[in-house]
Amino acid sequence: MGAVPTRRAFLASGLASLAFAEQKGAVLPSAWHRYSDPATEFEVLRLTDPGHSCWLPAHYNRALARHGGFLLYASDDTGAPQACRMDLHSGESRRLTDAGHLDASSIAMLPDEHSVCYFDGRTLDHTTLGNLRTRQIYEVPEGWERCPGSSIADDGSALLGESRDGASRLRVVGLQKGGARTVAEAPFILSHPQARPKRAQILYRQAEEALWLVNSDGTQNRKLPLAGGRIGPARWSPDGRTVLYLNFPDDPGQLHAIRECSPDQNTDKLVARTSQFAHFGCNANTSVFVGASQNRASPYILILLRLTRRELSLCEHRASNPAMVAPIFSADSQQIFFESDRDGKPAIYRIHVEKLVEETEPET
Numbered sequence: 001m002g003a004v005p006t007r008r009a010f011l012a013s014g015l016a017s018l019a020f021a022e023q024k025g026a027v028l029p030s031a032w033h034r035y036s037d038p039a040t041e042f043e044v045l046r047l048t049d050p051g052h053s054c055w056l057p058a059h060y061n062r063a064l065a066r067h068g069g070f071l072l073y074a075s076d077d078t079g080a081p082q083a084c085r086m087d088l089h090s091g092e093s094r095r096l097t098d099a100g101h102l103d104a105s106s107i108a109m110l111p112d113e114h115s116v117c118y119f120d121g122r123t124l125d126h127t128t129l130g131n132l133r134t135r136q137i138y139e140v141p142e143g144w145e146r147c148p149g150s151s152i153a154d155d156g157s158a159l160l161g162e163s164r165d166g167a168s169r170l171r172v173v174g175l176q177k178g179g180a181r182t183v184a185e186a187p188f189i190l191s192h193p194q195a196r197p198k199r200a201q202i203l204y205r206q207a208e209e210a211l212w213l214v215n216s217d218g219t220q221n222r223k224l225p226l227a228g229g230r231i232g233p234a235r236w237s238p239d240g241r242t243v244l245y246l247n248f249p250d251d252p253g254q255l256h257a258i259r260e261c262s263p264d265q266n267t268d269k270l271v272a273r274t275s276q277f278a279h280f281g282c283n284a285n286t287s288v289f290v291g292a293s294q295n296r297a298s299p300y301i302l303i304l305l306r307l308t309r310r311e312l313s314l315c316e317h318r319a320s321n322p323a324m325v326a327p328i329f330s331a332d333s334q335q336i337f338f339e340s341d342r343d344g345k346p347a348i349y350r351i352h353v354e355k356l357v358e359e360t361e362p363e364t
Helices: 007-021
Strands: 033-036 043-046 070-075 082-087 093-095 115-120 123-128 134-139 145-152 158-164 167-173 180-186 191-195 201-206 210-215 230-236 243-248 257-262 267-273 277-282 288-293 300-305 311-316 335-340 347-352
Touching (some): 115 145, 167 201, 210 230, 230 277, 300 335
Antiparallel strands (some): 043 347, 082 093, 115 123, 158 167, 191 201, 257 267, 335 347
């Protein structure tokens, strides 16, 4: 008969198992929890455990596989935020990184969906999803600070801003060789650069004051003609023809509105007024929008039909900050994902809308 394990050996074994579980590549069991929304009775699926914090990437970064197979997100279940890949069929996740200072919002899937980029402190890293091999692509130079937001263009290059002494520069980094070039300079802190789909142009922000558009070669850097008031979340339409954004009127008694700017025509028009959306997303053909209301009496996730401008409540988000909810559609427009701290710490949720929204073809 074998020796009985001592208490010390048992504890050592447990610590070793815990250390292994915290390693890059560890597989995490599903934490899915289904519930019926108390206000609407729609079924909602909580994908992550609210006992620790989980976050979606920035709303303009690709987090969902085109054909719905997996989701990229960040989790601090090991004590520090790490990028994870969730299988949307089984609910299991795989830890992708062992970063020291991961910026969860910077996680972005590359167009081929075989790898992911993210900022770990001052460095831009690239990890291959298959073998989890990681390499450093770029480091923000000494004397400069990274501006808020970063993204990946259709050609796989990375976009970011760097600031110094109240001014900033827009940078493009090639992922193959890591070389960086400056596209534009600004006398303010630029943020959230986004490449224009199917065109060689880049959109970037001037806080809540303005949106700017510049050609990728640095020419024709101009401010877009937007409506008066503060500028909320902004994003390119999937076809790249227009910039969709939330307009927050200066008069707090007025409704927040989704507006659409066409850079080629130099025009701006109203799409629809909303029930005080704090954040929004759109489906693949922009026929349907999803928003998170900041109305305290009705803290809902809603869909808004572009044609009729009518809203339908899906579920309560009950987030402490409605802007964090940042709902997004899946590529086929059949699911909506969002973030909320309604059950404790930030967690990720999913709701099916196939009975309400027409299916769209994922981009190739």
